[in-house]
Amino acid sequence: MIPEIGHFALILALGLGLCQAVLPLVGAHRNDAAMMAVARPAAIGQFVFVAISFACLTWSFVQSDFSVLYVANHSQLALPTVYKISAVWGAHEGSLLLWVLLLALWTVLVGRYSSELPEAFSSRVLGVLGILSVGFLLFTLLTSNPFERLIPAAADGADLNPLLQDPGLAIHPPLLYVGYVGFSVAFAFAIAAMISGNLDQNWARWTRPWTTWAWLFLTVGIALGSWWAYYELGWGGWWFWDPVENASFMPWLAGTALIHSLAVTEKRGLFKSWTLLLAIAAFSLSLLGTFLVRSGILISVHAFAVDPERGLFILAFLGIVIGGALTLYAWRAPGLDSEAGFRPLSRETFLLLNNVLLVIATALILGGTLAPLFVELFTGGKISVGPPYFDLAFAIPMIPLVLLIGLGMQTAWRTQEAGPLFKVLKIPALIAVVLGIAIPIFIYGSASVLLVVGIAAAVWIMAASLIQPIRSWRRAKGTTGITRGALGMSIAHFGVGMFVLGVAIVSAFSVEADRSLIVGDKVEVAGYEFELRNLRNVQGPNYQAIEGEVDVTRNGTFVTQLRPQKRTYLVQQSPMTEAGIDAGWNRDIFVALGDPLGNNAWSVRMQYKPMIRFIWLGAFVMAIGGMVAASDRRYRVNAKAKAPSTVPTGEPA
Numbered sequence: 001m002i003p004e005i006g007h008f009a010l011i012l013a014l015g016l017g018l019c020q021a022v023l024p025l026v027g028a029h030r031n032d033a034a035m036m037a038v039a040r041p042a043a044i045g046q047f048v049f050v051a052i053s054f055a056c057l058t059w060s061f062v063q064s065d066f067s068v069l070y071v072a073n074h075s076q077l078a079l080p081t082v083y084k085i086s087a088v089w090g091a092h093e094g095s096l097l098l099w100v101l102l103l104a105l106w107t108v109l110v111g112r113y114s115s116e117l118p119e120a121f122s123s124r125v126l127g128v129l130g131i132l133s134v135g136f137l138l139f140t141l142l143t144s145n146p147f148e149r150l151i152p153a154a155a156d157g158a159d160l161n162p163l164l165q166d167p168g169l170a171i172h173p174p175l176l177y178v179g180y181v182g183f184s185v186a187f188a189f190a191i192a193a194m195i196s197g198n199l200d201q202n203w204a205r206w207t208r209p210w211t212t213w214a215w216l217f218l219t220v221g222i223a224l225g226s227w228w229a230y231y232e233l234g235w236g237g238w239w240f241w242d243p244v245e246n247a248s249f250m251p252w253l254a255g256t257a258l259i260h261s262l263a264v265t266e267k268r269g270l271f272k273s274w275t276l277l278l279a280i281a282a283f284s285l286s287l288l289g290t291f292l293v294r295s296g297i298l299i300s301v302h303a304f305a306v307d308p309e310r311g312l313f314i315l316a317f318l319g320i321v322i323g324g325a326l327t328l329y330a331w332r333a334p335g336l337d338s339e340a341g342f343r344p345l346s347r348e349t350f351l352l353l354n355n356v357l358l359v360i361a362t363a364l365i366l367g368g369t370l371a372p373l374f375v376e377l378f379t380g381g382k383i384s385v386g387p388p389y390f391d392l393a394f395a396i397p398m399i400p401l402v403l404l405i406g407l408g409m410q411t412a413w414r415t416q417e418a419g420p421l422f423k424v425l426k427i428p429a430l431i432a433v434v435l436g437i438a439i440p441i442f443i444y445g446s447a448s449v450l451l452v453v454g455i456a457a458a459v460w461i462m463a464a465s466l467i468q469p470i471r472s473w474r475r476a477k478g479t480t481g482i483t484r485g486a487l488g489m490s491i492a493h494f495g496v497g498m499f500v501l502g503v504a505i506v507s508a509f510s511v512e513a514d515r516s517l518i519v520g521d522k523v524e525v526a527g528y529e530f531e532l533r534n535l536r537n538v539q540g541p542n543y544q545a546i547e548g549e550v551d552v553t554r555n556g557t558f559v560t561q562l563r564p565q566k567r568t569y570l571v572q573q574s575p576m577t578e579a580g581i582d583a584g585w586n587r588d589i590f591v592a593l594g595d596p597l598g599n600n601a602w603s604v605r606m607q608y609k610p611m612i613r614f615i616w617l618g619a620f621v622m623a624i625g626g627m628v629a630a631s632d633r634r635y636r637v638n639a640k641a642k643a644p645s646t647v648p649t650g651e652p653a
Helices: 002-032 040-064 069-074 082-090 092-112 119-143 165-196 199-233 243-268 272-294 308-335 349-377 387-409 418-443 449-476 484-509 613-630
Strands: 511-517 521-523 526-537 543-554 557-561 565-569 575-578 580-583 586-598 601-610
Touching: 002 040, 002 092, 002 119, 002 165, 002 484, 040 069, 040 082, 040 092, 040 119, 040 565, 069 092, 069 586, 082 092, 092 119, 092 165, 119 165, 119 308, 165 243, 165 272, 165 308, 165 543, 199 243, 199 272, 199 613, 243 272, 243 349, 272 349, 272 543, 308 521, 349 387, 349 613, 387 418, 387 449, 387 484, 418 449, 418 484, 449 484, 484 601, 484 613, 511 521, 521 601, 526 601, 543 586, 557 586, 575 586
Parallel strands: none
Antiparallel strands: 511 601, 521 526, 526 543, 543 557, 543 565, 565 575, 580 586, 586 601
16 A cells, blocks of 8 residues: 555656646746746645655565565565665665655755745746656656565565665765756756846856755765775775766766856856856766666666666657757857956966866766767677776876866956966965975885876865965954855865875875785785784674684784675675775775685785875865855845846955
């Protein structure tokens, strides 16, 4: 009965979604207040019914209702309750329902916090979001019904994929999806602005906080996914350039460019074409990621093994959404010119270059990700595009970008004199050069040109990002002299510097060793001595494991004991590696238990990872910066007030 209620709730949500998609748009066109007034109640009703449906599916998992096919395929009686709940979105049907739920939630929030917007404009935004909801609800009901019955019911389930039996499943996908779906709001604002023809600075200001919130959630989601892969897969890497990882990274790059482009459009009325296209691109790349994950055309640890027909549905939906948006853009493009100008040395110039480099990086990653698909499609052959290509393709635009970050933050709008800029930046530049040389030589004992450049770039970004907050603090004896938008920008860029520093050091000084060990053996790696003290059997709720006890010492001093496991899950008989990690702010010690090699010997992987935590910490600092920026009070003032056409040359974004 409960699954049928969930299924019926989705049908009702679809009906309300159709009302939300049609009536407000028609009402805005006719200036019919009654039709426009339907938007918010329809959005709320749609959210309520999707939430009921999601709750019904969750109940089915918690109660182990194996008469539901989706539950039977992705759960079992012995599965811990926390994993039964997170298993709701652990495969295709449930993750799609989560997507629909989050889209409905974003829509409700837009309706709630857009009351100050012109009614016609907000109705168009909600109408576009309704169209997107209808598309995904149809996809769910027609091809991916999570409530399909299994008759007769199974006595026990097939279990959740062992890779997903981790707390990361409870956090990573929801946050990632919040970011993905959040870009639909920026997309809807752009479409609404183009439909209305009202492409002044106001729509950019209205869009900016929503885009920032989506970006920060996506940032955290990607960082948590990287961390999860690091400790769960037993390899010790933090990024694999996996096709589905790329599919999440590309919207992030486009979203980053969009945030900067929105700043220029809001402040100066420039880059309208860039901003509209980036809003379309960010959400389109989110949809592309959905297609890649669900089409069955990728080989990835993240991909859902599903019927390719589902991929065709998404591909058609993708074509309609992108095609419609680009057609609308082509219609409005001739009227997007602005009379405002700027000098070569200005913040506008640096932000334009920022957009160009981020778009180049996105295009290179997109090309590398899709190249194997097109080669197989047109030639029947197979190629593999791996980390060497992506590392080089990403580094090419990123190296000049890190220089531009420091320059752009301190450059005035419209025009900037070179002398004052040099005066402000000479000390951060000197600090960057000195520390870029000193850190690798005096702390780690060696240096290379690439490493010096990487560390210097990281320090350059962090030092430059502190200039404005320090100046404001000196002037105002606190942070009251700086806007939240500017403070958030500084914090986010400081996080970028932390990330770059972590990547540079861990890439240069990581040490890895694979050894065959028996109990009692010792081996030295990176100045640490690892001793396999014991092996014992461990019984988990739905798995059996061999657990090692590895003592780690340094110069005769005990550091830690690590307990890596080699698990075998009982239902699927899948072996899994659970690494033992001793985490510190400046290094990780990583031990993974491999396969038995005979004669009581085991393969053991030991790694030393200096500064790897700065990668994830930097991402979280970026997200904090985004949160501070999105909370700027100017986004909460009367939205109907017209944004100024110009700003003082020194005012930050």
